[in-house]
Amino acid sequence: MGLWDSLLNWLRSYSKRRLGIELGFLSRFEKGKILPSISGIEGKDIPLTFCLFFKQEMELSLVGLQNAGKTSLVNGIATGGYSEDRIPTVGFNMRKVTKGNVTIKLWDLGGQRRFRGMWERYCRGVSAIVLVIALHLRLLFLACFYRIRVPLISLIHANALMDQNSYLFPLKPLKYVVDAADRDSVPISRTELHELLTKPSLSGIPLLVLGNKIDKSEALSKQALVDQLGLDSIQEREVCCYMISCKDSVNIDAVLDWLIKHSKTVN
Ligand SMILES: Nc1nc2c(ncn2[C@@H]2O[C@H](COP(=O)(O)OP(=O)(O)OP(=O)(O)O)[C@@H](O)[C@H]2O)c(=O)[nH]1
Numbered sequence: 001m002g003l004w005d006s007l008l009n010w011l012r013s014y015s016k017r018r019l020g021i022e023l024g025f026l027s028r029f030e031k032g033k034i035l036p037s038i039s040g041i042e043g044k045d046i047p048l049t050f051c052l053f054f055k056q057e058m059e060l061s062l063v064g065l066q067n068a069g070k071t072s073l074v075n076g077i078a079t080g081g082y083s084e085d086r087i088p089t090v091g092f093n094m095r096k097v098t099k100g101n102v103t104i105k106l107w108d109l110g111g112q113r114r115f116r117g118m119w120e121r122y123c124r125g126v127s128a129i130v131l132v133i134a135l136h137l138r139l140l141f142l143a144c145f146y147r148i149r150v151p152l153i154s155l156i157h158a159n160a161l162m163d164q165n166s167y168l169f170p171l172k173p174l175k176y177v178v179d180a181a182d183r184d185s186v187p188i189s190r191t192e193l194h195e196l197l198t199k200p201s202l203s204g205i206p207l208l209v210l211g212n213k214i215d216k217s218e219a220l221s222k223q224a225l226v227d228q229l230g231l232d233s234i235q236e237r238e239v240c241c242y243m244i245s246c247k248d249s250v251n252i253d254a255v256l257d258w259l260i261k262h263s264k265t266v267n
């Protein structure tokens with residue numbers, strides 16, 4: 001047995017004996033650093049001159065209407081990357097991301113109406129529910145404007161461009177535009193959220209609300225988002241709200257910190 005292994009064994013038995021905690025593994029060793037805080041045992045006297053990390057895990061579900069930026073957030077957390085490509089999530093995607101000593105299992109759920117019925121199933125038993133909302137409200141206004149002003153003939157052309165087969169149904173793009181507006185509206189997010197939170201299976205699970213796309217000039221303010229979502233009326237669970245931009249990586253670190261604080265130490 002080498003020196004390093006002996007040291008690890010000593011640390012393991014020490015932490016079990018003196019702190020009552022099983023040391024999962026040592027993911028990093030930084031000479032000369034005293035561990036400032038190990039989740040779950042802050043405040044205890046740890047006479048170690050090493051930077052130790054306990055293994056922690058958490059499972060999260062990301063919900064929110066389509067185009068909110070859930071997949072972009074997962075990609076941002078996992079790789080730090082961002083893409084303008086819009087590839088709607090069909091059903092769900094599961095991704096495991098490791099940040100330091102924390103392994104986060106992310107359920108990235110599809111936000112289209114047809115997938116919302118399964119949100120509850122994938123939120124059961126998770127450490128936290130993350131609601132992502134796109135804040136570019138002007139879309140709604142533009143859509144209304146478009147609906148009123150654009151002559152029918154343009155709609156037929158737009159329709160023909162979009163889909164040759166639907167040329168005979170000129171109202172289809174109109175519906176499409178209204179849907180495009182609907183999907184970004186906060187009132188629909190509010191209804192979906194409050195309906196989800198009434199499920200007894202999800203009681204007590206912390207909620208993290210993320211107002212995304214604050215890089216857009218028309219984004220709502222945090223207070224307006226909190227008011228319009230009725231977050232103050234949510235009781236018996238922890239609720240936190242951050243304004244983020246996946247595009248510009250704004251507040252992603254704060255989100256990660258919140259998530260890590262809500263992870264559980266495992267052996
Ligand atoms: N301007 C801006 N655009 C963003 C931001 N985050 C995501 N987007 C864009 O929004 C679009 C939708 O992002 P997605 O992450 O696919 O949205 P989603 O919530 O996963 O959508 P569904 O899978 O259909 O539920 C993409 O074109 C992204 O590039 C942001 O912070 N700012």
Ligand SMILES: [Mg+2]
Pocket residue numbers: 070071072087088089108109110111
């Ligand atoms: Mg997606």
